[in-house]
Amino acid sequence: MGWAFLGPICPRIKRNPGGHSPRLTAAALAIERKNAVMTGFERRLLERKDELEWLYMELYQDRDKLRELEQSMSRRYAQRPAALKRLDSRREKTPGWFLEGKMLGVTMYTELFAGSLRKLEEKLDYLREQGVTYLHLMPLLKMPHPDNDGGYAVEDFDRVDPSIGSNEDLEALTAAMRKRGMSLCLDFVINHTADSHPWALRAKAGEREYMDRYICFDTPDIPREMEKTIPDVFPETAPGSFLYVEEMGKWVCSSFHPYQWDLNYRNPAVFNDMVGSMLHLTNLGVEVLRIDATPYLWKEVGTTCRNLPQVHTLMRMIRLIMECVCPGVLLKGEVVMAPKELAPYFGTEEKPECHILYNSSTMCTQWSALASGDVRQLKKQLDDLHSLPPHCHFVNYLRCHDDIGWGLNEEFGKTIGQDPLAHKKYLYTFFEGSFPGSYARGERYNYDPKTQDARTCGTTASLCGIEKGLAEGDEAQIALGIQRDLMMHAAMMAMAGFPMLSSGDEIGQLNGYDYHDDPARREDSRNLHRTAFHWDNAALRTRAGTVQQRIWDGLRQLERLRAREDCFSRSASVSTWDTHNDHVLALLRRTETGAMACLFNFSGEEQTAVLDAIDGALFDLIGSEPVRCDSVRLEPYQYRWCRIVPTL
Ligand code: GLC
Secondary structure: OOHHHHHHHOOOOOOOOOOOOHHHHHHHHHHHHHHHHOOHHHHHHHHHHHHHHHHHHHHHOOHHHHHHHHHHHHHHHHHOOHHHHHHHHHHHHOOOHHHOOOOOEEEEOHHHHOOOHHHHHHOHHHHHHHOOOEEEEOOOEEOOOOOOOOOOOOOEEEEEOOOOOOHHHHHHHHHHHHHOOOEEEEEEOOOEEEOOOHHHHHHHOOOHHHHOOEOEEOOOHHHHHHHOOOOOOEOOOEOOOEEEEOOOOEEEEOOOOOOEEEEOOOOHHHHHHHHHHHHHHHHOOOOEEEEOOHHHOOOOOOOOOOOOHHHHHHHHHHHHHHHHHOOOOEEEEOOOOOHHHHHHHHEOOOOEOOOEEEOHHHHHHHHHHHHHOOOHHHHHHHHHHHOOOOOOEEEEEOOOOOOEOOOOOHHHHHHOOOOHHHHHHHHHHHHHOOOOOOOOOOEEEEEEOOOOEEEEEOOHHHHOOHHHHHHOOOHHHHHHHHHHHHHHHHHHHHOOOEEEEEOOHHHOOOOOOHHHHOOOOOOOHHHHHOOOOOHHHHHHHHOOOOHHHHHHHHHHHHHHHHHHOHHHOOOOEEEEOOOOOOOEEEEEEEOOOOEEEEEEEOOOOOEEEOOOOOOOEEEEOOOOEEEEOOEEEEOOOOEEEEEEEOOO
């Protein structure tokens, strides 16, 4: 079953549109009859079987493989530990659990933070002190060394890398976390394997069955044709999307690095096996699966090979499978795409796909607002998100292990006089510190000479000016850098969804330049912000006046308010509010019992904002002072979270 042969016959996906087929009615009857004696799994499968079968057969036309999948689901359910089944039941009763105000995420590399999974378990108290309820650990499954793209080249989807620990350590960690009310999120690198994965080795050895698991071609014609329309992921460090593999005498698709081979999702064996590995991880206690590089799963000649309809079929099937076997588990999509491409990954309210997505567009728009001091594009971006249906939820963040890609809403940018390319150039030169007057210290990432596009690396603290201030021993600059850093966090934490910090940001960790001297890491400037956690600096969080203490306390204040104030509960509605000032963003959070106005000055000058039509007086919970709606004064980069006290 070569990939090339299947190309033209694969249909465009049509979903069962209304869900009113006679088969469903039969299923509904069957549910009534059997409900009393069925296990949770059987009941859930019965409710979803029709749709799963419909999608699977449309994509694969292979009933035997469908049976095999259902058997593997049933087996995984039988193996699922009782404690996790109990968690599933609780989560089924509170599906929006991850939207509560007390939710706080942090993302980190196990090795950089603690060294190993076991040592990480010993550090859980630190995370608890920080208020963390959600921990995203970067890929930790078996990987080649040293070239593994930060763990995103996987050799065994069922086994923890021995340098980090064992499956038992992972299970012990998730159990310890559950006790403390923390959920573990792990990557599932669904799009590709390492070229040293056993499937790749067997493909290289000429085994047809394993070649069919990858996207391989006998001649370069189709790859050449496809290269014309596929944008490069790493134009500088790994250009192109195909490579010639001599052992096989074939051209193999590798969207990322040459040692990461894209899987062939036209082959149901790939889908079944990968789903089996996902369920294995969830049975070890992983509560959130981050589906890596989601948009890339389906390739078609003549397209960008991103966001194709079949990707949604795959994601919908995965959602159905998870709902049957482990309904408490969340799917988080890594969809770093233009804003208009994001919403389809939530599916519809009736047929959802991902529970949550990274808010990548807002993230980069927020950094753009900081550099320009102008919030119009950020307001537009948030207004667009607020108009999405209620089942669309985001993880908000400022920094993660990756670069900042400048995927702004260019059409809107033009309406406010922004030339898209000139603005992008401004942003990546500003944040690498080469733009005159810039306070930022970062680095450029993957400059593309064809488009002159580039991205940005660096930690929050360094990008906000703290590194420069410290290097120059200038207290005023340091104070302003801290103020920017906290304002950026305060804005991110006031948005709809839940916040996730990058480990180290809570103590203002700076860029690490040592990777320049490491031959295995120097090609990839994302290593600038992938540095060992500074435990010595973390100890300074309790010493008054240190940078660490000022940032730590500032963030803790925000986290406590989020956990305490009803306006951050999951029932809150969030909208932007006009401030009559392009430098100041305002967000309004409302519940049935209260309302809050959060204001952020993105500029380096003092500003005044005017809030119309607010029925009540404002009390700023950050500065503990009353504020006037018709004239809210904000110092450079000041933020205010104000309770609205109704006038009687
Ligand atoms: C995702 C990861 C990134 C990695 C890529 C390839 O985008 O976030 O770090 O390089 O996938 O797996």
